[in-house]
Amino acid sequence: MSAAQAPARGPLAGVRIIELGGIGPGPFAGMVLTGLGAEVIRVERPGARFGAADKVLLRGRQSVTVDLKDPEGAAAVLRLIDSVDALTEGFRPGVAERLGLGPDICLARNPRLVYGRMTGWGQDGPLAREPGHDINYIALTGVLHAIGPADGDPVPPLNLVGDFGGGGMLMALGVVSALLHARATGSGQVVDAAMTDGSAMLLAMTHGYLAGGLWQDVRGVNLFSGCAPFYTTYRCADGNHVAVGSIEPQFYAALVSGLGLADDPECGTQGAQENWPVVRQRFAEIFATRTRDEWAGRFAGTQACVTPVLSLTEAAAHPHNVARGTFLNGDGPLRPAPAPRFSATPAVPPVSAPKPGEDTRSVLAGAGFTEAELDRLTERGVIA
Template structure:
């Protein structure tokens, strides 16, 4: 890896060293869960379908594991993957309910061969229920959890928060946590189990604080009318003179006073009325006008060293060079120039190494088959017949 420093290549392999995971290829949340586990030191093998042979890997999301191409519909290909799973701690899959069963990779079948196996299942709606078999994407799942309906401007349609809330926060991250919890239990009891991670429920879990505020009367279901959803002018983003933006999070009174002072609008803002929603429209107009009087970087310089919770809104191609990110090595670039978030969180005793590059689909097939005990002539035959690639 090159570019800004990420974790040192010579670092310990991370706190999950020794954990073996098989990822049955998918999109979005399952690869993310596999990436997180790999970043933290787990040995992860991704099983690609033959149709994935010519699909370029995602240089960031697919990093840090090895790749095997196997035809799961061919008994010989299935046998290869079964043997891989037999020596593993966990399996991750993101098929629709029933697909793994049809392929012979259902939890009971795998548990008969490996009693300690944890089977992590990722879906949008869950393994059962009226919508279990229905297709969907992140936006559909967070729509049912209440998360989507809470994000956006007043009087405008809800705004999709990329696919961060369903696929990744409420999906892949929660799947990784669930799998690790089940692995800990399996090591204590000798028995694995199935982990049913659903993005509707995961994204709902991410809304816990908001549901609590709603129950306490401190939140309204009206979009853009609350402190944390952009309704308050002291918690929002503002355009600057150069068309770029700053983010303002001056919730507490002291931070709000610092914001007003640096903006130079103390004569137009009543500090004592900060939490009075009736003052918010005029306050927003004052802030909007003030921020448009200078560029983003000029405001960044003016707020430097001031606790007013004002930061520049960086584009993805700017994060690497920001002084704080650069100092901590929060991002790094690989040999192709792709920007990577560094593994997180950080561990004092078992620091994580810089992730290895994303593998070409099937790039480790021959090596993995050899490790499973297949002689060279058997590997050549399986490759020639397209059972593996």
């Protein structure tokens, strides 16, 4: 089944979005929106090919190939804008304007349009036009400084915080919020989603702790930094790890009991931070005596908040994830299922990512292009 034939379900069923092709967080936002039921039309550049992650990130779309640097290509996209609710782009500031597809032109054509813009630094500010990546954005907002051991260097949390949590997810939320406003008022607007803004917002609780004197602005010495013996990971006998999150007193009591340390006086006072290094070492020595899965079995059902640290492929086979259908592992690569879940408007498993340009003619024909126009644009290389 192609994306165009997929049944319209989910809370955003009936919403049509143009996604101007980009990489990483922009496609992730589109993936989230398709999972919510939106119809997303991705505009690719000529010669576009699947990247390593595209089979997952680009699922559920329709794909058209248009040369946006050709005025006729930009004009073709403008005709599509007449019948959509939103447009998203991830270019550097000013690029969409140079292509003739900036928000002023698009909103003049469709006043109800939500125009979502995804950048690292935002549309303004001293760094707005500078290049960068996730690691740079989270470095400038304090996130990277806070992650890593006290005696070591900052550790990048993959590219989850800037690109996807602070970027793509925030863009999706911004687009949905602006769509609600547009439906209520008839007026569209521009959504400026910056990864610096989003990653800073993800630090809200940390800033609250800092302001309250409960957080030191030093890496590796705070509760969630891995230094607390009851909130960290431990290496097991087989080289794998368990994750311990026994923060509350009753969960900590279950932890020390499961480790055979219920009567140990040093382990009995959870909040005595001066004892943490000794207690952590003692926990580490005990965890090293059994395999990861033996410990997982030992703590199962004890409410100690001890779980195995699973690999990406192991996670898909865990009974809890299998029961909820958290991952899809049938037709196509292993991939996460759409989230969140809705009782009245459930999503359906997403269809596979289309080949670049697979839906070009059908989408443009639906926007009123004649066969003669499509043939001429194809011959000129404007569409493919």
